[in-house]
Amino acid sequence: MSFCAEQLTRVRPIWEQMLDHRFLQETRDGTIAHETFANWMRQDYLFVEAAIPFIAALLPKAPKAHRVALGMAIPTLEKELELFRDRAEAAGVDLVNVQPSFSNHAYVQFLLASAYTASYAEAYTVLYVAEKAYYDSWMVVKAGIDPGSIWFPFVENWTSDAFAGWVAYLEEQLDALAGETGPGERERMAELFELTAKYELAFWEMAATGEGWPGLD
Amino acid sequence: MAFTEELYAAAKPIWDAQLEHRFVAGIGDGKLDENRFKGYVLQDYRYLKEFARIFAWAVAKSEDLASMSWYAAVLNLTLNTEMELHRKYAARFGLTPGELEAAPMWPTTRAYTDFLVRTAADGDMADLVAALLPCAWGYVYIAQELVKREPPGDQRYADWIEQYASPEFAEAADWLKAEMNRLAEGTTPEKRRRLTELFVLSSRYEWQFWEMCWKGEQWPV
Numbered sequence: 306m307s308f309c310a311e312q313l314t315r316v317r318p319i320w321e322q323m324l325d326h327r328f329l330q331e332t333r334d335g336t337i338a339h340e341t342f343a344n345w346m347r348q349d350y351l352f353v354e355a356a357i358p359f360i361a362a363l364l365p366k367a368p369k370a371h372r373v374a375l376g377m378a379i380p381t382l383e384k385e386l387e388l389f390r391d392r393a394e395a396a397g398v399d400l401v402n403v404q405p406s407f408s409n410h411a412y413v414q415f416l417l418a419s420a421y422t423a424s425y426a427e428a429y430t431v432l433y434v435a436e437k438a439y440y441d442s443w444m445v446v447k448a449g450i451d452p453g454s455i456w457f458p459f460v461e462n463w464t465s466d467a468f469a470g471w472v473a474y475l476e477e478q479l480d481a482l483a484g485e486t487g488p489g490e491r492e493r494m495a496e497l498f499e500l501t502a503k504y505e506l507a508f509w510e511m512a513a514t515g516e517g518w519p520g521l522d
Numbered sequence: 523m524a525f526t527e528e529l530y531a532a533a534k535p536i537w538d539a540q541l542e543h544r545f546v547a548g549i550g551d552g553k554l555d556e557n558r559f560k561g562y563v564l565q566d567y568r569y570l571k572e573f574a575r576i577f578a579w580a581v582a583k584s585e586d587l588a589s590m591s592w593y594a595a596v597l598n599l600t601l602n603t604e605m606e607l608h609r610k611y612a613a614r615f616g617l618t619p620g621e622l623e624a625a626p627m628w629p630t631t632r633a634y635t636d637f638l639v640r641t642a643a644d645g646d647m648a649d650l651v652a653a654l655l656p657c658a659w660g661y662v663y664i665a666q667e668l669v670k671r672e673p674p675g676d677q678r679y680a681d682w683i684e685q686y687a688s689p690e691f692a693e694a695a696d697w698l699k700a701e702m703n704r705l706a707e708g709t710t711p712e713k714r715r716r717l718t719e720l721f722v723l724s725s726r727y728e729w730q731f732w733e734m735c736w737k738g739e740q741w742p743v
Contacts (some may be wrong), residue, residue: 349684362644408742410637411633411637414636414637415632415636417640418636418639418640421644422639428662495602500632510742516742519730519733520539
């Protein structure tokens with residue numbers, strides 16, 4: 306079994322909880338409160354902004370064969386930010402002066418700390434899981450959302466053939482990287498795989514509950 | 523006004539909240555439940571291991587030999603003395619070195635240490651010092667307040683207070699404060715705002731660390 310298949314099987318309880326999350330189901334069914342979705346938009350906008358330095362920090366460690374694909378991910382993320390701004394304008398959501406929630410802040414620090422201190426294969430694991438989680442999550446939404454929904458462009462973005470191809474490419478590359486690692490590194494990759502899945506689940510939960518910062522709410 | 527006084531003023535409500543926190547107050551009066559403190563000892567051990575890395579980044583980023591030497595000495599002291607003291611102290615709560623090493627990081631410990639590592643990696647020296655100061659200075663600040671009170675009946679808590687209220691820890695905090703003031707000298711208002719933001723954020727994490735140890739913590743879902 307490939308590394309990704311093996312790990313996806315191992316973290317299945319977290320993954321299933323993520324895909325069953327009420328945020329995704331309510332977005333799919335069109336019952337999500339405007340403010341709840343707006344809260345996710347504000348937080349995810351910050352997250353996508355932070356994903357750019359994360360990708361950039363991977364580049365010096367990347368094998369030459371990975372550089373073009375990683376480099377291309379940066380303008381793609383810039384386009385995603387445009388999508389957020391476009392939807393924010395359409396839905397009357399203010400993306401300015403937003404403070405990160407605790408889970409969002411923690412997840413971003415985790416991304417960057419991994420990029421700086423972990424091996425390339427370990428940090429690449431974090432990238433793959435984050436992208437795979439988004440693809441799978443938005444596929445749940447795609448299964449029932451009204452194409453006329455104001456939120457539909459987000460669904461299109463993360464369920465597109467281009468995004469599916471990117472996730473498949475990451476999976477193939479991660480399996481290849483895992484094949485070249487020793488048991489110690491592979492164990493750390495597995496640990497980061499699970500931790501990223503937990504953060505992805507925590508992100509939907511944060512979006513649904515409107516979590517702020519402990520002690521300040 | 524020294525820049526560290528500005529930092530203190532910005533974070534004072536959080537520092538006051540730390541002093542009043544049930545966990546801290548419980549160390550002070552000795553009434554803190556031992557199991558809650560055991561959780562703290564385990565998480566603090568994991569924290570300390572990551573905290574040591576910040577000093578390694580500081581050695582790499584220091585501009586002058588004197589600073590490099592100081593951070594290298596603290597790194598050595600943390601890894602080769604303080605962690606051993608920590609293991610001995612943990613044994614007084616029945617915790618073995620194996621348990622300390624194997625304890626999983628709770629989400630707040632993970633988030634706080636990732637924040638420190640990330641700041642140390644992509645920030646400059648001023649950013650790094652602003653982020654680590656609330657721990658180094660804050661522990662001395664808390665212990666020096668607690669030491670003024672009636673000593674706790676539990677000697678283990680009394681020793682905790684005595685250690686962090688000691689002149690050695692106070693001197694280290696003073697050195698870092700002086701370093702912060704030196705690094706902030708002549709910086710732009712925007713940079714000082716950024717440093718204040720980092721200092722306040724670490725102060726919040728410090729409060730949250732007590733809160734985590736009081737409540738116990740797991741992943742939210």
